[in-house]
Amino acid sequence: MIRIILSGCNGKMGQVVTRICANDPSVKIVAGCDLYDKQLSDYPVYKSFDLIKEEGDVAVDFSNPNALEGLLAYCTSKKIPVVVATTGLNDKQKDMLKEASSVIPVFYSANMSLGINLLIELVKKTAVILEDQFDIEIIEKHHNQKIDAPSGTALAIADAINQAVKTPKNYTYDRHAVRKKRDKAEIGIHAVRGGTIVGEHSILFAGLDEVIEFRHQANSKEIFAAGAMKAVKFLADKPAGMYSMSDIFVV
Numbered sequence: 684m685i686r687i688i689l690s691g692c693n694g695k696m697g698q699v700v701t702r703i704c705a706n707d708p709s710v711k712i713v714a715g716c717d718l719y720d721k722q723l724s725d726y727p728v729y730k731s732f733d734l735i736k737e738e739g740d741v742a743v744d745f746s747n748p749n750a751l752e753g754l755l756a757y758c759t760s761k762k763i764p765v766v767v768a769t770t771g772l773n774d775k776q777k778d779m780l781k782e783a784s785s786v787i788p789v790f791y792s793a794n795m796s797l798g799i800n801l802l803i804e805l806v807k808k809t810a811v812i813l814e815d816q817f818d819i820e821i822i823e824k825h826h827n828q829k830i831d832a833p834s835g836t837a838l839a840i841a842d843a844i845n846q847a848v849k850t851p852k853n854y855t856y857d858r859h860a861v862r863k864k865r866d867k868a869e870i871g872i873h874a875v876r877g878g879t880i881v882g883e884h885s886i887l888f889a890g891l892d893e894v895i896e897f898r899h900q901a902n903s904k905e906i907f908a909a910g911a912m913k914a915v916k917f918l919a920d921k922p923a924g925m926y927s928m929s930d931i932f933v934v
């Protein structure tokens with residue numbers, strides 16, 4: 684049985700992970716960490732990592748970028764792998780992940796769902812074929828409680844396209860600030876917020892008189908929690924290093 688330390692345990696995703704783990708005998712949450720340190724489930728909850736008394740085998744993080752430093756300090760000192768699902772990390776925080784990965788296995792994915800990760804592979808292949816002829820635009824939609832914009836997934840899709848194409852493109856966010864025609868060497872990225880939308884991502888390849896659209900719709904948060912649990916089990920026997928969903932879902 685894998686013992687989990689859950690960061691952000693009292694948030695929306697933390698509670699979904701808690702439900703999923705309760706139905707999976709191969710894992711057990713032994714402690715949680717959350718700024719809101721009420722005990723909502725059957726494991727103790729601490730306000731900071733240095734207060735955790737229980738021993739864990741792996742940490743899972745669905746919290747906030749501000750928690751990252753404490754989380755990585757805890758995991759590297761305990762030498763336990765970490766699955767980071769929190770989005771909105773800045774470049775410095777991404778460097779912190781890389782640094783930690785020289786000591787422990789670090790799994791980072793802005794989107795833990797199978798569907799999105801397959802979509803990214805398909806979009807990369809399409810971009811390689813169409814990069815010179817079609818304009819690429821990414822549109823994402825999320826609920827009105829989401830803090831970061833554009834979504835980490837929209838940025839991950841754009842980054843994946845840029846890694847695949849011959850000539851990497853610049854990102855243009857929305858289009859209200861500059862009044863000029865669209866440049867060929869750009870990917871447009873647009874965020875929509877409203878209601879309870881769990882998460883939608885569309886990638887348009889717009890060419891002369893034809894449009895190809897890839898679209899993924901998440902209907903529940905369970906898909907992300909289930910993906911994070913796959914990552915937990917995947918990391919169990921891995922050496923230190925950086926890992927992502929593409930290591931699990933090889934297309």
Ligand SMILES: NC(=O)c1ccc[n+]([C@@H]2O[C@H](COP(=O)([O-])OP(=O)(O)OC[C@H]3O[C@@H](n4cnc5c(N)ncnc54)[C@H](O)[C@@H]3O)[C@@H](O)[C@H]2O)c1
Nearest residue numbers: 691693694695696717718746747750768770793794795907
């Ligand atoms: N990678 C994925 O597949 C995926 C899927 C869904 C959500 N997410 C990301 O997971 C994160 C959490 O999402 P959510 O919807 O559960 O948000 P939420 O706001 O409902 O929950 C966040 C929790 O983290 C806690 N928290 C905030 N700052 C903290 C800190 N410094 N230390 C400890 N705890 C802290 C909050 O008290 C809260 O309980 C977000 O970044 C979101 O974008 C990732």
